[in-house]
Amino acid sequence: AFTLGRNTFRIDHSCALASPVCSAGVSNCAQASDIPDNISLWDKYQNVSKRGDKFRIGDKVLDVEKPTVPLPLQLPSLLENNSADKPPHTVRQKAPRTTHSILKRGATLHVEKPAVSLPLQNEPADKLPHTNLSLWDNYHLTPKHAVTQKIQDVLPYHITSTTSPHTHNTVAQNIAHFFLFCHERQQIWQNRNRGNEYPWTSDQILSHHFFCNIYRELDRGTTYFRAQFIRRLKLKKQHSNGDDFFQEILWSSLCYRLVNKIETFQKFGGIPTRKEWPTFYTMLSKMKKENTTIFTGAHQVMGYQRFIETMNLLLVKNQSMLQSLSKEICVNATQRNVKGCFEAIQKINNVGKFFAWQVTCDLLESNNLFMCCEDDWVELGPGALAGIQLIFGKTKAMDDLEMARILRDYQTTVFDALGVEFPSFCGRGISLKNIEHALCEFQKYVALVDKARRRSNKLGARCWDPRYSGKGSRSYMDIGKNCVTCNYNGEQKVSILCDSCLSCYCEDCLNFGKKISESLQWICPPCRMIEALMIYQRRSSGAVT
Structure with a gap:
């Protein structure tokens, strides 16, 4: 059957409703019953040339220079038209659908082999990139179908019942791939911590690009703030009461995170206290005149002028804003309301969701939010939301926070299904806070894999290249x-x-x-x-x- 405008026509083997008419007549045409059904309609009438002929349907005569009906799949034998006589030439094989092209259609992460872009034909083998982009290849002892079957048996049904067009197996594979990334990234940290020589992984993307640790508390920026907090803790007796000490820690976290460059504070001798702010401000002014880098280049910052205005605003009127802010945070922390603490910090001028969540994490990790826990609540940033969409697809059956909690709750089950032991830090699993942290890095990893498949020269990420460009570790x-x-x-x-x-x-x-x-x-x-x-x-x- 085929459609012409608003009319639908059906062609049977007797050609009663529609038949081809040409100068040669239909008597020379082959019998339709002798032709397989999956061959193009053109091939049922072998003696009728396709060019310059007419189709008559009722009283209408159609020009058939371009077919007006969708032709079914032809047999391979009909496609081989003296291909052996054609001269050989170098062509690029059609690469598999890229990761993002699949995801934009509501599907989920594609992890099947091949995980690298297809090379050029007739290209010398020594010039081809030997890049392993599939984390599955590092864990070949466990078959993929066995892993996904184990995961899908324990996942709640509502996770996959609404993630069309794919069902359980696809979501299970994506969850497994996410935790493979978590395992490999944490294994890199452990290999490096042992003193092993670079590279610490066979995955070229993880080996040549910067990725944050799975545990946020292991990132160098966080460890520096922890060391500064311990120094403040030793001087706690200098503060009149606990509220004053909390205000000092809140000030330190805000001052540090809005700049987020360790070298700037090392030049000063540490994170400045409230009393040391005028001296620190003088140093920043001098650095700006000398065109010395003040802020980090890892993410967007508010800039010099807005940073100075924000910090000065916390100290005006005898630090009244800082005092009221710390009281509101303490009240929410006593009620075990991490979201309330986050929203209170966000009220500070020029402090958006990203910086407010970074300060909240600093207070959580330094145990300054009392009974609050890293698994209570999390603010999902743009990177983490993109990572959740990579895994679960677009669904309205549950919110993003619930999907992040599912990843946290089923991590042990997934690692058991993969047959690997996660190299946890101090025996702790991946908390909800660190799930958000890992999701952001996971979507960055997927984007780099996608660009590597397409052989893009602009990967758009900081590269690890200590030998040639000097870009390496700190x-x-x-x-x-x-x-x-x-x-x-x-x-x-x-x-x-x-x-x-x-x-x-x-x-x-x-x-x-x-x-x-x-x-x-x-x-x-x-x-x-x-x-x-x-x-x-x-x-x-x-x-x-």
């Missing part, structure tokens, strides 16, 4: 650190760095033996105290068992 900041206890240079003694705050401790002050120096993870006594206090408060509030 681990040079850890060289020559002094022991925080005795202030002795750590290069001249056996020393160890805390994984949580990167503070240096020498062997004389800790009296650690071979067991500690060879351990994969180690946190210093102040960080252990903070972690223990957080666990105690969460157990008291019923947040954890």
Whole structure:
């Protein structure tokens, strides 16, 4: 059957409703019953040339230079028209549909092989890129269908019942791929922490581009703030009361995150206190006149003028705004309302959702939000929302926060199905806060894989290239650190760095033996105290068992 305008016509084998008419007549045409049904209608009438003929349907005569009906799939034999006589030439094979082209149609992440772009034919093999872009290839011992079957058996039905056009298997594969990314990124941190040589992974995308850690508290920017917080904690007795100390920590987090460049604060000697703000402001003015970089280049910042206005506004009128803000945050924290704390911080002039959530995370990780927990609530940024859409597709059956909680709740099940053991930090799983953190990096990873498949030269991400361009790690900041206890240079003694705050401790002050120096993870006594206090408060509030 075919449609012409508003009319629908049906052609049977007797050609009663519509028949071709030409100068040769229909008597020379082959019998329709002798031709397979899946061959083009043109091939049922082999003696009728396609060019210059007419179709008569009723009283209408149609020009058939261009077919007016959709032709069915022809047999392969009909497509082979002396292809062997054609001269060989170099053509690019048709690459598989890219990741984004699938996702924009409401589907989910495509992880099947091949995971690399198809090379040019007749191209020398030594010039082809040997890039492994599929994390599945690193875990070949577990078949994909077995993994997805195990995951789909435990997932709630409403997760996949509304994610058309695909169903359970597709969502299960995407969830598995997300946690494969989490496993590989955390394994990179562990390999590097052991002192293994670069590269720490066989995945070329993860090996040549910057990605944040799965645990936000392991990122260098967060470890620097933790070290500064411990320094404030040792001077807590200088504050008149607990409220004044909380105001100091809130000020420090705001000042640090709005700049978010460690080198700027190292030049000053640390994050400035409220009393040190005039001196810090003078240093920033001098840096601006000298065209020295003040702010980070990892994300958008508010700029010099707005930053100065924001910080000055917190100190005017005897710091009344900072005091009222800290009281509102403490009230919400007592009620275990992380969202309320986030919304209170967002009321500060020029502070949007991104910076407000970063400050909220700093207060959570430093145990300054009392009974609040990292699994209570999370603010999903644009990157995390894009990552959720990559995994679950477009659905209105549940909100994005619920889907993030599903990823947190089923992480153990997915790792068991994959047959891998997640190298967790200090025995902690991936909290809801860190799920949001990982989703943002996951969507960046998928975007880079997609560009690599299309052989794009503009990957649009910071590259790890210490040998040629000089772009590498900031681990040079850890060289020559002094022991925080005795202030002795750590290069001249056996020393160890805390994984949580990167503070240096020498062997004389800790009296650690071979067991500690060879351990994969180690946190210093102040960080252990903070972690223990957080666990105690969460157990008291019923947040954890």
